[in-house]
Structures are given as structure tokens and as C-alpha cells.
Amino acid sequence: MPDGRADEPWRSEPWRSEALPVAQCIPEIVAAVKASIPVVLKAPPGAGKTTGLPPALIRHNAVGDGELLLIQPRRLAARSAAARLAYLMNSRLGDEVGYQVRFDQCTSSSTRLIAMTTGILLRRLQHDPLLENVSCVILDEFHERSLEIDLALGMIHRIRTTLRPELKLIVMSATLDPAPIAAFLGDAKAITSEGRSYAVDIRYAKAPSRDWIDQQVASILPEALNATHGHLLVFLPGVGEIHRTRRATESIRLPKNCVISELYGDLAPKDQDAVLAPSDGRKIILSTNVAETSITIPGVTCVIDSGQARVMRFDPHVGLPRLEREPISQASADQRAGRAGRTEPGVCYRLWPAASHHARRERDTPEIHRGDFSSALLTLVTWGERDVFAFPWLTPPTPEAVNSASRLLRNLNAIDADGRMTETGSLMAILPLHPRMARLMVEAKRLDLVEDAAIAAALLTERDPFSNQSTQIAPETTYHQCDVANRIDRLRTVDGHAQPAAAHVIRVANQIQRMTNALQLDRSSNIDADRVERLKRTLLTAYPDRVARRRTGSDQRGVMVGGKGVYLDSSSRVRTGELFLCIDVDSGGTEARVRMASTIEQSWLNPQLIHDIDEPFFNPTLKSVVSRRRRYYDDLMLAESPISCKPNEEVASILFQHAKLNVGAMFPAKDTNIQSFISRIRFLTKQMPELNLPALNDFDVEDVLQSLCQSRVSLNELQAAPWLDHLRGRYDYEQTQLIEKHAPQRITLPSGNTAEIKYSEGKPPMLEARIQEVFGWKLTPRVAGGRVAVQMHLLGPNHRPQQITEDLENFWKVTYAEIRKELKRRYPKHYWPDDPAEAKATRNGLKPK
Numbered sequence: 002m003p004d005g006r007a008d009e010p011w012r013s014e015p016w017r018s019e020a021l022p023v024a025q026c027i028p029e030i031v032a033a034v035k036a037s038i039p040v041v042l043k044a045p046p047g048a049g050k051t052t053g054l055p056p057a058l059i060r061h062n063a064v065g066d067g068e069l070l071l072i073q074p075r076r077l078a079a080r081s082a083a084a085r086l087a088y089l090m091n092s093r094l095g096d097e098v099g100y101q102v103r104f105d106q107c108t109s110s111s112t113r114l115i116a117m118t119t120g121i122l123l124r125r126l127q128h129d130p131l132l133e134n135v136s137c138v139i140l141d142e143f144h145e146r147s148l149e150i151d152l153a154l155g156m157i158h159r160i161r162t163t164l165r166p167e168l169k170l171i172v173m174s175a176t177l178d179p180a181p182i183a184a185f186l187g188d189a190k191a192i193t194s195e196g197r198s199y200a201v202d203i204r205y206a207k208a209p210s211r212d213w214i215d216q217q218v219a220s221i222l223p224e225a226l227n228a229t230h231g232h233l234l235v236f237l238p239g240v241g242e243i244h245r246t247r248r249a250t251e252s253i254r255l256p257k258n259c260v261i262s263e264l265y266g267d268l269a270p271k272d273q274d275a276v277l278a279p280s281d282g283r284k285i286i287l288s289t290n291v292a293e294t295s296i297t298i299p300g301v302t303c304v305i306d307s308g309q310a311r312v313m314r315f316d317p318h319v320g321l322p323r324l325e326r327e328p329i330s331q332a333s334a335d336q337r338a339g340r341a342g343r344t345e346p347g348v349c350y351r352l353w354p355a356a357s358h359h360a361r362r363e364r365d366t367p368e369i370h371r372g373d374f375s376s377a378l379l380t381l382v383t384w385g386e387r388d389v390f391a392f393p394w395l396t397p398p399t400p401e402a403v404n405s406a407s408r409l410l411r412n413l414n415a416i417d418a419d420g421r422m423t424e425t426g427s428l429m430a431i432l433p434l435h436p437r438m439a440r441l442m443v444e445a446k447r448l449d450l451v452e453d454a455a456i457a458a459a460l461l462t463e464r465d466p467f468s469n470q471s472t473q474i475a476p477e478t479t480y481h482q483c484d485v486a487n488r489i490d491r492l493r494t495v496d497g498h499a500q501p502a503a504a505h506v507i508r509v510a511n512q513i514q515r516m517t518n519a520l521q522l523d524r525s526s527n528i529d530a531d532r533v534e535r536l537k538r539t540l541l542t543a544y545p546d547r548v549a550r551r552r553t554g555s556d557q558r559g560v561m562v563g564g565k566g567v568y569l570d571s572s573s574r575v576r577t578g579e580l581f582l583c584i585d586v587d588s589g590g591t592e593a594r595v596r597m598a599s600t601i602e603q604s605w606l607n608p609q610l611i612h613d614i615d616e617p618f619f620n621p622t623l624k625s626v627v628s629r630r631r632r633y634y635d636d637l638m639l640a641e642s643p644i645s646c647k648p649n650e651e652v653a654s655i656l657f658q659h660a661k662l663n664v665g666a667m668f669p670a671k672d673t674n675i676q677s678f679i680s681r682i683r684f685l686t687k688q689m690p691e692l693n694l695p696a697l698n699d700f701d702v703e704d705v706l707q708s709l710c711q712s713r714v715s716l717n718e719l720q721a722a723p724w725l726d727h728l729r730g731r732y733d734y735e736q737t738q739l740i741e742k743h744a745p746q747r748i749t750l751p752s753g754n755t756a757e758i759k760y761s762e763g764k765p766p767m768l769e770a771r772i773q774e775v776f777g778w779k780l781t782p783r784v785a786g787g788r789v790a791v792q793m794h795l796l797g798p799n800h801r802p803q804q805i806t807e808d809l810e811n812f813w814k815v816t817y818a819e820i821r822k823e824l825k826r827r828y829p830k831h832y833w834p835d836d837p838a839e840a841k842a843t844r845n846g847l848k849p850k
Contacts, residue, residue, distance in 0.1 A: 021048065022195055023054060026192050034063040038116070039186045040170070042174070043193045043194065044193070048464065052081055055114055065136040070132075070139065071139045072119050072150070073117070076102040080102060080293075083114075086114060095107040095109055101118075119147065121433075126153075136169060142175070143266065145365075158692070177615055181193035203338060205358070206353055216249070222250055225348070226303075229348055229738055234290075234292065236305070247287055258281075262278045277296065304348075304350070308353045313372060330362045331362070333365060334351065341675065375406040375409045380430075380438050381793060383430040390403075408428050425440070433516070434458060437544065442454055444536075449528050454539050455513040457485050460488055460492070460506055466503035466505075466507075481572050482578060482581075482600040484574060485597055486537075537605075545808075558560055561637060569595050570594055570595060579603075580603060581601060583598055612632075612633055613633075615630050626655050659718060660706055660710065667721070669720055677699055677760070678725060681746065681759035684766065689788070694736055729746055744766075745784070765789060768792070770793070772795045774842050774843070776840040777841060779813075792805070800823060
């Protein structure tokens with residue numbers, strides 16, 4: 002990285018702000034800043050906002066004597082911006098201009114302009130909540146809409162509108178409309194600067210390709226190299242694609258002066274600097290979206306854009322992140338293409354058809370609507386914010402995201418049930434780590450395991466140094482039922498010079514170890530346990546919501562807290578033990594893939610999250626509600642045993658839900674009186690509404706069923722219940738008398754026998770009787786106060802219907818004579834009088850003696 006020495010040849014010409022397009026806006030910006038009016042500046046790539054505006058503010062004495070903080074979204078951007086500004090301002094890096102990123106700082110007591118990442122600004126706000134020595138904050142590349150930069154904007158806005166109105170604020174973006182941000186800030190001035198860029202020839206693919214991205218890049222590369230004479234920048238979704246594309250491009254014949262370079266966030270600083278430094282040869286730079294904004298690579302005249310990026314999305318319902326490769330937005334595509342036109346006309350090859358370009362979303366989704374909110378929530382609690390939704394958000398978080406984050410911080414013991422910071426949470430807030438990793442390190446300090454835990458934290462947060470290699474351990478090597486412990490052991494045997502990614506992890510681990518060792522807290526009573534057990538315990542404190550129980554009969558699959566199914570990746574050595582932690586998880590698909598796991602013991606689980614519940618459920622084989630006593634960790638069932646099931650509200654509800662599926666089957670099998678009573682009531686409520694009888698529809702019958710369920714646990718018990726008593730109990734004495742009068746269940750025949758009147762919905766009441774038993778009845782019997790005639794099914798001696806009629810008088814006069822002839826021939830011993838209306842009925846159908 003350049004250190005700003007004046008004798009370097011590439012510094013021969015002094016910097017002039019007038020040469021930058023943003024210069025036309027500087028007087029207006031300076032005037033607003035001097036008046037402490039916030040500025041929202043929209044300036045496209047190439048306008049010079051990052052390198053032109055901060056020196057101009059200092060030169061015009063617009064920011065006073067305090068520090069000017071230039072906030073960048075990435076470490077690489079902060080470092081490169083600081084180096085460039087130091088050069089342009091004739092300063093040695095670390096003197097007037099410096100930078101501060103995670104685990105790396107280059108400042109001094111004389112530093113006035115500090116380029117830092119958003120994360121560093123948020124940490125500074127924790128111990129310096131008013132930014133006492135800061136005069137101005139510039140939030141650069143705001144269009145990326147990271148959760149951290151949204152949080153920083155809200156915190157600075159709160160400071161300005163409460164205790165420090167003189168604090169100066171500039172929000173800079175390449176693509177966002179400045180008006181909504183200015184409206185949010187209230188008194189802000191929106192300014193738009195014209196950029197200085199050259200025409201870029203956009204060339205689309207003719208059709209969608211099914212080839213892998215590395216093959217697509219390799220096939221288009223010769224044409225792209227011939228299209229321009231400058232460096233070539235290739236945008237790829239991730240580091241894995243960078244490595245594969247490098248191998249693919251190295252397999253084709255490239256010009257001798259071409260050098261393939263890689264650029265991504267976890268690359269060692271010296272390697273990043275080498276990519277940005279001037280070069281005599283042509284560079285083919287394989288980069289993630291780290292080169293999309295913030296940094297400029299001099300000499301790039303051609304871009305190959307895969308159109309893809311890896312985006313972390315968080316599912317608050319299961320508490321799992323999900324890294325997804327997805328199409329970039331139109332705005333991101335424009336940003337990438339613009340990299341080819343910074344110094345001269347360029348070319349951009351897009352590996353997707355033009356027809357599909359407009360189907361892409363216009364802008365990227367703000368991270369606050371797709372990311373894990375737990376770090377932001379811990380920051381707000383540390384800052385003293387009690388109501389997340391009262392905080393000034395440009396885009397508020399969703400209630401689901403806030404609830405998920407609150408639940409996690411409570412499980413990590415960072416906040417209490419009322420949302421207040423705990424002692425453990427205060428220690429966690431000191432460490433510049435995700436809350437999970439901060440909790441890991443606090444527990445490691447208690448268990449005297451800081452070195453191992455620091456390596457674990459680095460392995461879990463930095464790029465996997467073993468991602469392109471087999472993770473299998475040699476047969477003679479002892480391995481543990483903890484993938485993290487196995488990787489720690491393996492990392493200690495790796496040559497850092499041969500594997501830069503491993504060296505980077507070790508550097509990060511050393512930084513984490515130094516910061517953790519500075520914490521002041523008491524040691525735990527579990528310190529005597531062996532190293533691997535202590536590591537497992539620390540991992541459990543960091544991932545209390547990732548406990549899984551292995552499925553019966555499977556060494557690979559399990560169910561995790563939250564009900565998510567999981568399966569262990571083939572690289573995991575964790576194949577025994579009933580309980581295990583899901584540490585490195587990809588939640589895409591029906592089941593989440595667990596790349597790193599660790600066995601744990603039930604006795605280690607937080608007892609406050611363990612509870613026993615007596616749970617009834619319906620057993621379809623027994624046709625009964627049965628009960629099990631189940632032990633849960635959160636919502637993960639650990640064990641169960643059968644217990645006696647007794648009637649209660651919950652049991653009654655379960656029994657009712659299954660019984661109501663076929664209410665009629667719940668009546669006693671041989672008791673027809675129940676259905677008869679129901680039918681009679683329904684008949685009367687329809688035919689004689691003036692009686693005002695309480696209805697007995699399906700809902701009313703279900704109400705009786707629900708009442709019967711209160712003291713029973715099985716369908717058999719329901720079938721033996723006194724249904725008729727409960728149904729009749731809905732009517733008083735007078736109503737019962739009216740029912741019997743107007744819709745009798747049975748009627749006395751002229752023979753002296755009784756017959757049942759059957760009532761069916763949509764049909765007339767029906768009575769079955771042998772013809773000889775109704776001799777002497779001149780008219781058809783009627784019910785419902787005489788309004789409805791009973792339909793008579795007149796039976797022969799063989800009990801088969803001979804006539805169906807609702808007009809008995811007409812039957813005797815017209816039809817009986819014909820039927821009599823046939824029946825008398827077949828049954829001569831039976832009584833067949835000439836005048837049935839005047840004849841005497843008989844009980845048995847034989848001639849009377």
C-alpha cells in the first residue's frame with residue numbers, strides 16, 4: 002500500500018479538486034456543512050465524491066477542528082480510500098489521513114480524516130455515544146443499504162436531533178434518490194452531482210446458458226480481451242466461483258502479458274493492494290461484488306458480469322441464515338458496467354439475455370428486511386435504546402426479525418426477559434463479533450479455553466480454509482465427535498505460507514484471543530473438564546437454539562429446535578450421540594444441511610429452557626385420547642413416557658375434534674330413539690315455528706357432544722353416554738308435552754299395537770303397518786297439529802309394502818279391492834273384509850273369531 006512519500010514517481014502531479022466532476026457541487030456542500038445542515042449527495046461512480054469531497058471540506062475549514070469520519074461498507078474500501086486520500090493530500094498514511102478496520106488500524110494523534118468501516122463506527126458509538134471529538138461523519142456508498150449503515154444513520158440522526166445539533170452529516174450514494182433520505186433527516190439538503198464516465202458498450206448473451214459460470218467466462222474471455230486494451234474485471238458470485246474460474250481461464254491460451262488476480266473481502270491486505278496497484282501487464286481480475294462500489298481499480302476497460310451474487314437471507318421463523326445465489330438487481334448491474342467506463346470508453350459483457358434484464362428487480366432489498374437483526378439489537382440495547390420501533394429508522398425492521406433477535410439474545414443471556422442488558426451481555430458488547438461468537442468467547446474465558454475458542458470463532462466467521470480440500474482426517478489421527486475441534490487440530494498443522502486462507506484465520510484468531518484475554522470475569526466450576534468437553538460447552542452457549550435430536554434409526558438425520566429437519570453433511574464426523582449442535586448450517590431445502598456439528602450432553606442444557614409437559618393426543622388405534630409426559634428443551638422433545646389420561650379441558654377438546662367428524666357414529670348403535678328425537682325436533686321447528694322450540698341442528702348436536710366429551714376420553718365411552726337424556730334436557734316440561742303431542746314417536750293402531758312414526762328431513766313422516774292392523778281407520782293420521790299427513794306404508798302378511806299412501810280414505814275406496822283379490826288368493830287364512838273402513842282390525846292379521 003502506498004505510504005504517501007513525496008518522492009514516489011506516481012505522485013508527480015498535485016491533486017486538484019477542480020478536476021473532479023463533484024467540484025461543481027463543492028461550494029454548495031461546503032456552505033451547508035458549515036451551517037450544520039445535513040447533506041444528501043447523489044453522485045455516480047467517477048464523480049470523485051469519496052476522494053474529492055473530504056479534502057475539500059478540510060481545505061475550506063467546513064468541519065472545524067474535530068475528526069472527519071469517512072464510513073465505508075468494507076475493509077478493503079476503507080483501506081484503499083485512506084491510501085488514495087493520503088496520496089492526494091500529500092500526507093503519509095497514518096498522519097493526517099488514516100484508517101481503522103476490524104483488527105487493523107493505521108492512525109496517530111494527528112489524524113483528522115479517518116476512513117473506517119460501518120462496524121467500527123457502531124463500536125465507537127457504544128463507548129463514545131456522542132462522538133465527542135468528531136465534527137463530521139460521511140456515510141459513503143449508502144445505496145448498499147446494509148443493516149449497519151441504516152443503524153448508523155439512525156444513531157447519528159438521534160445524536161444530532163437531541164444533544165449535538167452541530168454534528169455535521171453527509172450521506173453519499175451513487176444510485177439512490179436523495180429526496181427520501183433528505184425528508185427522513187428533516188432539515189437536509191439534497192444535492193445531485195453529474196458524473197464523469199465514458200460510454201460503455203453493453204453486450205448481452207444471445208440466450209440463457211446452462212454451462213457453469215466458470216465455463217461461460219472462459220468461453221467469452223478471448224473476445225473480451227480483444228475488445229479493449231485495458232484490464233478486465235470479472236464479477237463472480239463467490240470465492241468458490243473465483244477459484245473455479247481461475248482454473249478454467251488458466252486452461253486456455255492467454256496473451257503473455259496477462260496476469261490473473263483474485264479480489265475478495267477475506268483476501269490478505271497485501272494481496273488486495275497488489276490488485277489495486279498499477280501494473281505494466283494486463284490484469285484479469287476475478288472479483289466478488291467487493292469491486293462493485295467503493296473502490297476503483299485503475300485501467301479497467303472491460304467487465305464480464307455473471308449477473309449473480311451470494312446474498313445472506315435470514316429466516317426468523319427457524320432462526321437460520323440462508324446463503325443464496327441470486328440474480329443481482331438492475332442497479333447493481335449498472336454499477337458493475339460503469340467500472341468499465343471510468344477512464345475511457347469500455348465494454349461490458351453480461352452473461353444473460355437482454356430480454357430478461359428488465360425482469361430483474363430494480364434495486365437490492367435493504368439488508369434490514371433480509372438479514373439477522375441480533376447484532377443491531379445488541380448495539381441498540383448497549384446504546385440505551387429500549388424500544389426498537391421508536392428508534393429513527395429509514396426503513397423499520399419487521400416485528401418477526403425483532404422478535405427472533407430478542408429471543409436469541411435472551412437465549413445467549415445477553416438481555417433479560419425485560420430486554421435489559423445483562424452482565425454477560427455487557428461483556429459480549431465489548432467484543433467486535435457477532436453475538437453468537439461474542440458469547441462463545443465470554444464462556445471460553447470462564448472455562449479457560451480462549452485460544453481454542455478464538456480459533457473456533459475465526460473458523461466460523463472467516464472463509465473456510467479447507468473448503469477446497471477434503472476434511473477427512475487420517476485414519477491414525479484421533480478425531481472427536483466435534484467437527485470444530487477436529488478443524489482446530491487440523492489448522493494447527495497447516496503451513497500458513499502454503500495456505501494463505503489458513504494464515505488469515507490464524508491472524509484473526511490471534512486478534513480475538515488478545516481482546517478476550519482483556520475481559521475481566523470469574524472462571525467457571527467446569528474448568529476441570531477436558532479440552533474438547535469445554536469446547537463443546539462453549540459452542541452450546543453460542544448456539545443454544547441449534548440443538549438437535551437424532552432421529553431414531555439414523556446416524557445422519559435429526560430434528561432441531563424450531564422443528565426444522567436437518568441432515569449431517571458427509572464431511573461431518575459427528576455420527577453418535579442422541580443430541581448434537583448444528584453449528585454451520587445451510588437452511589436451503591426441506592432439510593437443513595449441517596456442515597459442522599458437535600455432540601452434547603443433555604445435562605449441559607440450560608435448565609431454564611427445559612420443561613415437562615403432560616400432552617394428550619388421539620390414538621386412532623385405541624380410538625381414545627391417551628397421554629404422554631414429554632420433556633422439552635425449548636420446543637425440542639427430549640423424552641416421553643406414558644401416563645394415565647384423565648378428563649380435562651384439553652382432553653375434551655381433542656376428543657371432540659375427532660368425534661365430531663362423524664357425530665352420528667357416536668350414538669349408541671342399537672338405540673334408534675336418539676336420531677328419532679333429533680328428527681322430530683327438526684320436523685316441528687320447520688312445520689310449527691310458532692311453538693318456538695329450541696332448534697336442534699348440527700351445531701346444537703355438536704354442543705351436546707362437546708358437553709359429553711368433558712367427562713370422557715374415548716369414542717367407546719361416548720357411544721355409551723346418555724345421549725337422549727342430554728338431548729331431552731334442552732327442553733322443559735311444557736315443550737316436551739308439545740313435542741309428544743305434535744310429533745309423537747309412536748302411534749296406537751286400531752289393532753291395539755303401536756307403530757313408530759319415522760321423521761326424515763325433506764320427506765313426509767312415515768309409518769309402517771300391516772293392512773289388517775289399520776282396518777277401521779277411515780282417515781290418514783296427521784301430525785303437526787293436523788297440518789301434515791303421515792305417509793302410510795301398508796304391508797302384506799309377508800311384511801312387504803303393498804301400498805304407499807297419504808290418503809287412506811281413497812285407498813279403501815279405490816285401490817283396496819284390487820289388492821284384496823291378490824292377497825286373499827295368496828293368504829286365504831288372513832282377514833280380508835269387504836268394507837275395511839268399518840271392519841275390526843286384528844293384531845295378527847287372521848280372521849277374528
